[in-house]
Amino acid sequence: MTNWLITGVSSGFGLELARAALARGDTVVGTVRQAAQADRFEQLAPGRAHALLLDVTRIDQVEPAVQKALKLARTIDVLVNNAGYGLFGAIEEVSDAEGRQVMDTNLFGPLAVVRALLPHLRERRAGHIFNVASVAGVIGFPACGLYAASKFALEGATEALATELAPFDIRVTIVEPGGFRTQFAGGSQRQAALRIEAYAGTxxxxxxxxxxHYHGHEPGDPAKAAAAIIRVLEAPQPPLRLVLGADAVGMLRGAYESRVKQLAEWESVSVATAIDAGQ
Structure with a gap:
């Protein structure tokens, strides 16, 4: 039996992954932000589904929540940092406060959860951390600049984390979803308060x-995404990055090919910056 800690289990990826884990007979400690959500979650599997109230942006709440999770489950084998949201608006339209909030939720919150749990995982020399990023953690789409910044940063930190934790036999995977039928484009998304008309039509x-208009039309099935994550968990050599969705595969392949092509086109300029021989 595997014990999970999953942030953001009230809907979407978090809820579907929790359901899939519970169906395997596992124990899941899931974080929610409202008491009513906690009751509903625990009804999924009384005695094995445990809900914790946690706002990951409240860093002072993270350590006590992780310690409570350890008491409930006695040990945590898998951490899934899933809690997060999308923020939409041109860079010029997003305020400092809006930008900081999305960074606190999508970057600093997950890192705080990781730090709080790592002493336990290092002592056991085992565990698997999944940090849910996005295809926007690799591609900066228009109107997603600050959201992309939060996910780019999470990807960079997680890539470093994977190397840092390898000596402790702790596995790390970055999850990069495309469009899935969650609340990401629905109730969870936020629009910048400012709308500058000069950007109309851009x-x-x-x-x-x-x-x-995208909500409800996304091509991805969250339940199948959950199954894919469990398949990675069970793999003898899990990938550093798990891309989810044919749309994500297509966009990322195009982005990587474009970058390699541009690197080759400008390689002579890039390498001509070395100090001349003899200097």
Missing amino acids: PAHKARDHIA
Whole structure:
């Protein structure tokens, strides 16, 4: 039996992954932000589904929540940092407060949970950490600049974390979903309060308007994403990055090919910056 700690289990990926883990007979400690959500979650599997109230942006709450999770489950084998949200608006439209909030939720919150749990995982020399990023953690889409910044940063930190934790036999995987039928484009998404009309008709506002109509039309099935994550958990050599969705595969392949092509085109300029021989 595997013991999980999953942040953000009230809906979407977190809820589907918790259901899949519980169906395997596992124990899941899941974080929610409202008491009513806690009751509903624990009803999924009384005695094996444990809910914790936690706002990951309240760093002072993270350590006590992780310690409570350890008391409930006695040990944690898998951490899934899933809690997060999308913020939409051109860079010029997003305020400092809006930007900091999305960074606190999508970057600093997950890192705080990791830090709080790591002493336990290092002592056991075992465990698997999944940090849920996004295809926007690799590609900076218009109107997603600050959201992308939070996910780019999470990817960079997680890649470093994977190397740091390898000596302790702790596995680390970055999850990069494309579009899935969760609440990401629905109730969970936030729009920048400011809307600058100069951007009307530009990619930034087209993207802002598109997201409102995208909800319910995403190609990905969250339950199948949960199954994919469990398959990685069970793999003898899990990948550092798990891309989810054909749309994500296509976008990321195009982005990587474009970067390699541009690297080759400008390679002569890049390597001509060395100090001349003899200097």
